Amino acid sequence: MTPAEHAELALLLEVAGTPKPGNVDRERDLDDLRFEQFLAGAVGAREGLEAAANGPVGEAFETAVAGMADASGTNTQFGCLLLLTPLVRAAARNDLSPEGVSDVVEATTVEDAAAFYRAFEHTDVAVPDPPAGADALDVRRGADAVSALRERDLTLRDVLELSADRDANAAEWVEGFPRVFRAAARIEAARGPVADRAASAFLELLAEEPDTLVVTEHGEAVAEELQERALGLQAADREEVAAFADDLAERGVNPGTTADLTAAALFVALERGVAVDD
């Protein structure tokens, strides 16, 4: 399979993995977000993922987000695609490693940053406030922020560095994807259906750091509570994890950034030979 095919499959396996507390999975739809919308989002993102294998990551990301939004009618996998795009590019260059993906990140341009901003116009994304003094660069301004980018000569890497302290996906971008590669190694080492391994990886990632989407939407205390509870469930049976999942669904708490990291880790594991017929 090609890197773009593995990336699309990673999106599908991520949403299939269950129980994945707080998120849509094979066994759970949310009130306003259904499993089948994630299937459609993955299909729609494929064209952009193929573009990532061949060209600039910013434009490829925008194409993937536009395709996802058109197919699913909502924002199903924006964060996943932000992580997958440079990883697909690195894999297509036969250098899927922390160094290889850092090379891709370092090579991003102001044009990549402009495409990243345009991507926000295709769908609604929950984002933290911009750093103090960086209102002109608020991603919620979409294409209106592009002139500020050009004036300041900011690349996509520069832009993501600005939010690395409050967005785990941005932190991965600037730090060589450490959590993604570690989770991928755990998926590789595990046994059983790949979607089950993804669900375990999700719970491990949730126990590792507070989910930054939860911080944005519900505050730090809630994110830390989730981390604590995930930590206590590392050796738990499926029923205990399912009870945690029911609780989060009821409260409307969605650790979406942890799902993004899980999808990216699945991609790396698939590239390294993990397969659904293992």
Next chain:
Amino acid sequence: MTPAEHAELALLLEVAGTPKPGNVDRERDLDDLRFEQFLAGAVGAREGLEAAANGPVGEAFETAVAGMADASGTNTQFGCLLLLTPLVRAAARNDLSPEGVSDVVEATTVEDAAAFYRAFEHTDVAVPDPPAGADALDVRRGADAVSALRERDLTLRDVLELSADRDANAAEWVEGFPRVFRAAARIEAARGPVADRAASAFLELLAEEPDTLVVTEHGEAVAEELQERALGLQAADREEVAAFADDLAERGVNPGTTADLTAAALFVALERGVAVDD
């Protein structure tokens, strides 16, 4: 979305629909066949589905089957792809109708037939015995049958006509896809999540005719029993259908041809505007 994207999404929605008695679905893996293998099969088939939009259906079908088998490690969607390939071609020509797809079928060549035979070399397919006197054309001979095809100047349509009385997919090919278009109209008229509509369409198709894969694998009596029971469940609640599903799973009876027809009907419905965010 393009016809190839709709076709891939149809494969994913088909396997997501539940309960779909006897088959893998969102809530059921079989012992030797897992949900995630169908996700991978759909991803792997995409390249062939894109080829179907642009060129000869036989070669596109072979590419789709090879991609499916490579990605899933097994035969997840051979029959679905046989139905989808000419439908994608007709849609790409802006003529997705019984007449439009019949034009595609009538235009098939001996080369399309040869590619169809080669497709059997990529994966294991359960097929009925060939008609009396047609042993040289047994699909289980794979590429070895190609010289017999050429000698007799048989197109892909001709080949499928030979088994139209014992394979519902072949019958659709030569008759203008009547059951597929009827089921698509029912999916269009229904409301609710598309995968739920697919599960209903499956049960209606099962009640309509004996499943020909079940006839091949278990004999006519079993296929007729399934049809009868499906007929009795048309107004049943989810629990009664689920009990039927449990029974078939336990007995290892898999109405796979009915699933093929369901996927094809989903494709037509998606092309006609049905969407996951309806």
